[in-house]
Amino acid sequence: MTSPIPPDVVAADPVYQFAVQALTCLQTTYPVSGFAPQRFEFRVGTNVTYDMDQYEDLCCPGLGYVMLGETYPSSSSFPEQDIVRQANTVCAPPAWAQRITVGIIRCIPVVIDEMGTMPTADDWLLAFHENVADVMALRATACCLRSWLNEQTGLLLGMSMVIENQTQSSPQGGCVERTLTMALQHMNCDCI
Numbered sequence: 001m002t003s004p005i006p007p008d009v010v011a012a013d014p015v016y017q018f019a020v021q022a023l024t025c026l027q028t029t030y031p032v033s034g035f036a037p038q039r040f041e042f043r044v045g046t047n048v049t050y051d052m053d054q055y056e057d058l059c060c061p062g063l064g065y066v067m068l069g070e071t072y073p074s075s076s077s078f079p080e081q082d083i084v085r086q087a088n089t090v091c092a093p094p095a096w097a098q099r100i101t102v103g104i105i106r107c108i109p110v111v112i113d114e115m116g117t118m119p120t121a122d123d124w125l126l127a128f129h130e131n132v133a134d135v136m137a138l139r140a141t142a143c144c145l146r147s148w149l150n151e152q153t154g155l156l157l158g159m160s161m162v163i164e165n166q167t168q169s170s171p172q173g174g175c176v177e178r179t180l181t182m183a184l185q186h187m188n189c190d191c192i
Contacts, residue, residue: 014159014186015068015098018145022102022182023066025144026137035133037062037104044068048103048177059175060107062130064137069099069181079162079183095187099164102141103179104134110174131168131178138166138180145182160185 038061074097109119
């Protein structure tokens with residue numbers, strides 16, 4: 001199912017624009033083209049289901065994605081959530097924070113066949129090289145986004161970004177996932 005083009009009100013949202021740029025950065029800043037995932041897509045939810053989609057295995061060809069996380073009020077306490085009560089105000093919090101995750105999913109070596117053939121050292125070396133390329137790609141994505149934010153004007157002017165942890169998942173069904181989470185602060189225009 002193909003989604004329609006987002007309405008103008010969605011496309012104009014600063015979080016939407018940041019997410020689109022995050023996916024673009026991940027695709028264009030991959031350090032070694034031979035190691036880049038074959039697919040780059042948006043995902044929704046708290047976990048990315050990556051074993052299969054409707055048509056094919058997403059893990060082994062590699063999947064790069066961007067996913068929105070929690071949204072919370074965060075003004076002077078950014079990147080943390082505000083805990084100060086907003087009394088006697090005429091609008092919502094002056095700023096919001098949005099967690100955005102950029103991730104990459106890959107195959108790792110497993111028992112190759114029903115005879116129990118084990119992965120070789122070369123199989124593991126290739127997986128390690130892919131993992132290092134993914135680490136580099138996520139770092140480059142963060143730099144690309146920082147540079148892009150510095151060039152913005154209008155609604156995006158004054159947005160702040162905090163780079164959080166880059167993490168590696170435990171293997172699941174022959175797949176591993178590496179993620180980088182960022183917190184993005186944007187002003188609530190109703191409060192300006």
